[in-house]
Amino acid sequence: MPIRNRHEDAMQDAIQDTSYDAIVVGSGISGGWAAKELTEKGLRVLLLERGRNVEHIKDYVNATKAPWQYPHRGGRTRAMEEMYPVLKRDYPLNEKNLDFWASDKDSPYTEVKRFDWYRGYQVGGRSLMWGRQSYRWSEFDFEANSKDGVATDWPIRYADIAPWYDHVERHAGIAGSSEGLPQLPDGKFQPAMPLNCGEELVAGRLAKLFDGRRRIIPGRTANLTRELTGRSACQYRDACWLGCPYGAYFSTQSSTLPAAAKTGRLTLKPFAIASEVIFDRDRKRATGVRVLDAITNQTTDYTARVIFLCASTLNSTWLLMRSATDVWPGGLGSSSEELGHNLMDHHFRTGAQGNIEGLDDKYFYGRRPTGFYIPRYRNLFGDKREYLRGFGYQGGAGRQEWSRAVAELGVGGAFKDAMTQPGRWEIGATAFAEMLPNHANMVSLDPTKKDKWGLSVLKIDCATGENERLMRKDMTADMADMLEQCGIKNVNTYDAGYFPGMGIHEMGTARMGRDPKTSVLNAHNQVWDALNVFVTDGSCMASSACQNPSLTYMALTARAADYAVRDLNRRNI
C-alpha cells in the first residue's frame, strides 16, 4: 500500500484569523517551497491558492484508472476543444488530466501575438502535471548576460545558489547521474533511471565521436528511485501527469505541503484570488494581501510581515501591476520600467530521429518516466557560433508500438499478429533552447477585457527573434548529424514550429538585478520598492538558459525564504 501523507483537513477549516507572519500567493512548485521553508523556520503562514483544493491521492481521480476505461481512450473531443480554445493548441488538451488545466473561458487573456499560456489553477498548480526534468544552472548561465552584454547581469552567481540546489534536491528527490560537467553541475542525486540498451549503444558511440564533449546522459528527473519519508519509490507506471498514488514524483502535494502542514503553522486557503498587494506608502512596505473569494466574490484583507509572490511567472507580475498604483501607475515594482518586460520561454519542437540496427534481440521492461538528455555543447569550451547561448536535447530510444500499423500496408490475421510484437528500435531527440531576454517581449494589463471575476486580464506581446532563428538551424541539423555519425539509419529531421509559451517554461517580467533602476527584484528576490515582498517564481529570471527551470525556482525560493526569516529576525523588514 502506498504511504499516505495527506495534509490535515482541519487546516482549511474556520479561517477566521486574518493576520499571519507571512502570506504566500500560489501553491505550485515555488509557493509550496515558500510555505515549507517559512513554516519550518517558525513563521505562521497563510498559503493562498486561487483554485480548488486537490488532496494528495484522494483527489487523483484518474491515477489508477485502466487505460481502456476512458471513453475516448485519452483522446480529445469537439466539446473539449470548444471548452479550451487555447489548451487545444497542444498536448495538454486530453481526456486524462483535463481537470488539472485552467479554464481558458474563465480566465482569458489577450494575445497581441500568439502566446500559448497553459495554466494550472488548483492547489499544487502545475507541479501536478510538470515534466519533472530537473537540471541545475551553471556559472556559464549566471554570467552570460554580463559576458554577452545582453539585458542586465544576474545579481547572483552559481556559488550563491549551489547550497540551495543541494537543499531542494535532497527533499524533492532527483534521480540523476553525476557526470562532472561544468555546464550542467551535478547535484545531490538519488540513483539515476538508467539508459535502455538502445540509448546506451548510441551514448557510447557519441561520447567516442565527440571525445566526451557531447554526451547522452540519463534524464535527471524529480521521480524517486529510493523512498523518502512518506513517499514510495517510482513504480514505473509512467502516469505522472495524473497525480501519483505512491507520491513518487515531486509535487506540492507529495513533498512540500506535507512538510509545511507538519509544522502546525500552515493555513491553506483555496478559492482565494489575490487581487492586490496592500502597500503602505509611508513605510514603503507591504502590509498584506487583498483576497477575492472565487466562490462568493467577497473581499477580505489579510495582513502579514512578509509576502511571497509565487503565483506563476505572469500572474505574480499581474498582481504587482495591480498593486500600489497610487504611488506608481504601473504598479509595485514598476519604478524601473522593467516590470512586465523581458518575457522568455524555451523554444523547441525541432530535432531528429531514426532507427537503431542490431538490437532486435533486446527489449526493456517497465515504463520509465524520463528519457535521456544531451547537455549543451554550443558556444562553450571554444565552440563559437553565429548566435549566442545554446540548447540541450531531450529524447529517448524504444521499440515501435502497435501504432506503427497505421502507416503500414496490411490487414488481416498475420498483420494483426505482427503488430502485437514490438517493432524496430528507434531513437530521437528534441532540442530545448535558450531564448534571449528582450525588453520588447512584454505583458501589460488589458484596459478592456475582464475575467470571470471582473478582474482585468493580461495582454501578452512576445515573439522570438533573430538569435532564436539562427540557433534553430543547429537545433535541427545537429541532432541529425549526431545520429548519422552514430550509425543510425533513416534519419529524419522535423520542425513542428514554435510559438512562445509552448514550452510552458515562461520566465521573466520581474527580473532580478543589481540596480533598482534596471531591475524589479534584488539579489534576494525582494521587490526593490517594497523589501518585504519577495517574488521567487519564474518571474524573477534575468535570462532563461536552456535547462528546464523549475529546480532553479525551488532553490531561489528556499534561498529567499532563508533570507527573509533572517531579515525578519534582524527586524530589517
Place this chain on the structure above:
Amino acid sequence: MTTDENTSDRTPGMIDRREAIMRVTALLGGVALVGGNALLTGCRDADTKADNKASAAAGIDAPFTAEDIAFLDEVADTILPETSTPGAKAAKTGAFMALIVTDSYQPGDQKVFREGMRKLDEASRKAHKVSFMAATPQQRLTLLEALDREQKAYSDNRDAENRKKAEQFLPDQRKEASKDAAAPAAAITADPPAHYFRMMKELALLGYFTSEIGYTRALRYEESPGRFDPCVPYRPGEKAWAGHA
C-alpha cells in the same frame, strides 16, 4: 565526419503528423516531458461553419445505428480478426469507432467517414456481387486489402505533397501537437486522415489495441511494473509491452 564547426544544410521537413506521432511516441515511450515530445500535427481548424453547413446538407447528424455499428465491427474484425488472440469485434471496436467519429471528428470528416461506409459497401457489391455484411470472410479480406492499397497510395502521395508545401512553413500557421501522454489517441482524435479507409483502419487499430482485450490479450500490460529493466532479452514472437496508462 562532421565536426562541431560544420553546419548541415539539411532542410527540416514537416513529417506527417500521424506518422510522426506513431514513430516518436514509440521511441520516446516513457518520456513524459512537458512539451518534450515535439510532434508535428496537421493544420486543422478548418472552416467549421462551412463544415457544419455541409454536414447538415449531407444529413450526417443522425446517430450511428445498431446496423452501422455491426457493419463497423465487421470491418474492424476483418482488419484485426481473431487469431490466437480475440479479434476486434470481441473488443467492441465498432462502437468505439462510431463514438470517436461522433464526438471527435469535425462535421466534414464525419461526412467522409459516413460516405466511406457506403463506398465500402458499394465496392463489395461491385467486386463480389454481395453486400459487405453478406460477404464471406475471404471476400471481405480481399476487398479490404484492395482498399488498403488504395488508401496507402493516396495517403503516401498526400504526405509527399504536404511535405513539399511544408518547406514554406508559415510562422502563423495553426498547429496542434500531441504528446505521448495521450497519444496515439490524441493524435488520432485531433486530426483525421483524408481517406475514409485510412480513417477506419486507424480507428480500428486504436479501438482494438487500447481496449481491455488489446492491452491484456493482444499485448502484455502491467499496471504497475514496479521496476525498470533497461535491457532484457527478446525472442521473436513475444508480445510487446503495452504503453503507459
